[in-house]
Amino acid sequence: MNATDSGIIEFEEGWHSPRGRAIREVVFGVHDGLITTIGFLSGVSAASAGWRVIVVAGLAEAFAQTLSMGFGAYLSSKSEREFYQREIARERLEIETTPEKERDEMRQIYRSKGFSTDEIEMVVARVTANKELWLKTMMMEELGLIEERFDNPLRVGLLMGASSFVGAFLPILPYFFLDLRWAFTASVALAVVVLFVTGAGKTFLTRKAWWRSGIEMVGIGLLVTVLGYGIGRVLGALWR
Numbered sequence: 001m002n003a004t005d006s007g008i009i010e011f012e013e014g015w016h017s018p019r020g021r022a023i024r025e026v027v028f029g030v031h032d033g034l035i036t037t038i039g040f041l042s043g044v045s046a047a048s049a050g051w052r053v054i055v056v057a058g059l060a061e062a063f064a065q066t067l068s069m070g071f072g073a074y075l076s077s078k079s080e081r082e083f084y085q086r087e088i089a090r091e092r093l094e095i096e097t098t099p100e101k102e103r104d105e106m107r108q109i110y111r112s113k114g115f116s117t118d119e120i121e122m123v124v125a126r127v128t129a130n131k132e133l134w135l136k137t138m139m140m141e142e143l144g145l146i147e148e149r150f151d152n153p154l155r156v157g158l159l160m161g162a163s164s165f166v167g168a169f170l171p172i173l174p175y176f177f178l179d180l181r182w183a184f185t186a187s188v189a190l191a192v193v194v195l196f197v198t199g200a201g202k203t204f205l206t207r208k209a210w211w212r213s214g215i216e217m218v219g220i221g222l223l224v225t226v227l228g229y230g231i232g233r234v235l236g237a238l239w240r
Helices: 003-016 018-046 051-097 099-112 117-128 131-141 153-172 180-201 210-238
Strands: none
Touching: 018 051, 018 153, 018 180, 018 210, 051 099, 051 131, 051 153, 099 117, 099 131, 117 131, 153 180, 180 210
16 A cells, blocks of 8 residues: 555545544534524514514524534434444444354354354454454444544534534624624625635535535525525514
8 A cells, every 4th residue: 555545545434534524513503503693683684573573583593503503413312322332232242251152253244254163263362362453343343333433522523513502603793893784794794704714624424526615515505594584574563
């Protein structure tokens, strides 16, 4: 394998690394927070709400979004880790109580991969000589579970919540500095820039075209903005 091949493999695996997963969580958090808030602001602006209503309701939505995303990510990651711990305890018990059955399962796994009988016996003998290695091998080969892929729930929750708050708060910023007539326009413009940068930035690990990813993120944001504005106009007209 030459240096170029090694670099490509490392680059392609980046999205599955801890750093890659962290970037994924930040992108998702910012994107979700920003899209939700800009859609909300579009609706209340179209309904001709006052400055106080827009800002107070927007901040309330931003904090609610932060808590929802943070706790949701925490509980999801915690459930995944608990599932892994349960499975590893079950597999450990099977190795302790029915070792020969586990050896046969390992033989079947490597037989399906095309290993010869002699190679299978050599691998099984070497792996089962170390119980921790045996346990990790069975978890990976039989169940497809690798401990390194299960992140710390608290870290995931905090990262997701923080990035979601940043995304949700940014569209509200213009309302603190600009007249109400221009604040919404500035909010949409800021959202477009952030969405494009976020979409383009994630291609550092995905290896997709940066401009295409950026435009895709902007397109989703503008669609939500138009829908939110349209719904706000209709509801505002009906309730007058």
